Amino acid sequence: MTSSGLKFFKDVKRAFFLSRPNRFTVFCRLGKKVVKAFLPNPGRLRELLLPETLVYLEEAQNPQRKMPYTAVAVEREGTPVMLHTHRTNDVAHALINRKLIPGLEGAEVIKREVSEGKSRFDFLLKRGREKIFLEVKSCTLFSRQVAMFPDAVTERGKRHVEELAVLSRGNTKGAVLFLIQWSYAQVFAPEYHTDLEFAKALCKARDKIKIIPLSIRWRKDLSIDLSEIKVLDIPWERVEREAKDCGSYLLILKIPEDRVGEIGGLGKIKFKKGYYIYVGSAKRNLSKRIERHRKLRKKLFWHIDYLREIADFHTALPVRSADDLECEIAKSVNDIADWKVPGFGCSDCSCSSHLFRMEQDPLSCAKFHNLLQFYRMERVVGENLKLKR
Numbered sequence: 001m002t003s004s005g006l007k008f009f010k011d012v013k014r015a016f017f018l019s020r021p022n023r024f025t026v027f028c029r030l031g032k033k034v035v036k037a038f039l040p041n042p043g044r045l046r047e048l049l050l051p052e053t054l055v056y057l058e059e060a061q062n063p064q065r066k067m068p069y070t071a072v073a074v075e076r077e078g079t080p081v082m083l084h085t086h087r088t089n090d091v092a093h094a095l096i097n098r099k100l101i102p103g104l105e106g107a108e109v110i111k112r113e114v115s116e117g118k119s120r121f122d123f124l125l126k127r128g129r130e131k132i133f134l135e136v137k138s139c140t141l142f143s144r145q146v147a148m149f150p151d152a153v154t155e156r157g158k159r160h161v162e163e164l165a166v167l168s169r170g171n172t173k174g175a176v177l178f179l180i181q182w183s184y185a186q187v188f189a190p191e192y193h194t195d196l197e198f199a200k201a202l203c204k205a206r207d208k209i210k211i212i213p214l215s216i217r218w219r220k221d222l223s224i225d226l227s228e229i230k231v232l233d234i235p236w237e238r239v240e241r242e243a244k245d246c247g248s249y250l251l252i253l254k255i256p257e258d259r260v261g262e263i264g265g266l267g268k269i270k271f272k273k274g275y276y277i278y279v280g281s282a283k284r285n286l287s288k289r290i291e292r293h294r295k296l297r298k299k300l301f302w303h304i305d306y307l308r309e310i311a312d313f314h315t316a317l318p319v320r321s322a323d324d325l326e327c328e329i330a331k332s333v334n335d336i337a338d339w340k341v342p343g344f345g346c347s348d349c350s351c352s353s354h355l356f357r358m359e360q361d362p363l364s365c366a367k368f369h370n371l372l373q374f375y376r377m378e379r380v381v382g383e384n385l386k387l388k389r
């Protein structure tokens with residue numbers, strides 16, 4: 001422990017991210033060597049693990065271990081973001097002991113990993129006669145000012161929230177602590193674009209359980225700055241308005257080699273190899289619409305259906321919203337793309353196109369993630385926030 005901080009890691013080295021061949025493994029450049037490291041985080045982390053990002057590696061205590069290093073944090077805008085999900089509960093425990101979590105002051109830890117009925121929660125706390133079951137989630141998804149959870153669908157997370165709501169009565173309370181590893185965040189919301197069901201469950205449980213989105217700041221020596229711990233607001237009204245199965249989506253297709261396609265009324269078009277981003281929308285059943293694009297074997301109706309016949313599905317990214325953002329998103333993609341197909345997918349609007357090409361995979365491109373985060377996080381959830389730098 002340092003004088004004004006809490007430390008959780010030792011022998012940390014700085015390296016640079018190269019690749020992530022599977023969920024729990026990363027390759028990094030450490031000095032002149034390429035090393036393999038264990039990544040104890042099942043999240044997607046797409047916007048954090050970009051090429052050449054600074055990664056903090058902890059040396060394994062046991063030299064016999066298969067991977068000599070563990071990736072414990074990455075840097076974003078010069079600030080570390082802690083990734084080690086197995087240490088999240090240690091951090092929460094230390095903050096509870098020091099009475100640093102607003103809403104849990106005066107509570108003491110009775111047990112970690114506690115079973116209650118068929119469920120299992122991270123902590124059982126006691127405060128006077130009150131019993132608190134606490135589940136802790138590490139939040140590593142954020143734009144500059146808006147933090148969201150989860151970054152991938154979490155059935156388990158949804159179940160936890162529902163179970164905590166059921167057991168909350170009398171002197172027994174359920175609580176969820178979202179530990180946000182980013183101190184610049186000003187508001188928190190459930191990530192309804194990717195996991196609509198989790199968001200709905202959290203909205204439904206919000207009167208029954210205590211929800212604490214707590215942001216913390218990691219210093220470069222990977223200690224927590226105790227003077228910068230704060231609870232964030234949740235804009236519930238906006239979340240409840242937006243968290244529905246409608247809105248826009250970005251569909252990314254890959255064309256592995258140059259080819260010519262017959263695109264309905266547009267006729268023959270030459271497509272250079274690369275990544276194609278299509279911006280579409282659905283006023284209802286957005287998930288179903290996206291699912292339709294995954295499948296081949298269907299009646300060809302839209303321009304995009306013809307392109308899908310000759311391209312590989314790469315990914316689809318929903319941007320749920322009660323507002324119609326489709327054309328606004330298309331214009332923003334146009335600004336970062338290399339090329340567009342004039343007249344594609346825009347017969348009902350005044351845009352010049354809704355199909356754009358990027359040579360590089362958009363998912364490993366910072367400007368694409370900035371765009372996506374703007375529309376998923378800042379544009380609506382973070383609307384009217386004063387930009388603090």
Ligand SMILES: [Zn+2]
Pocket residue numbers: 326327330346349350351354
């Ligand atoms: Zn348009």
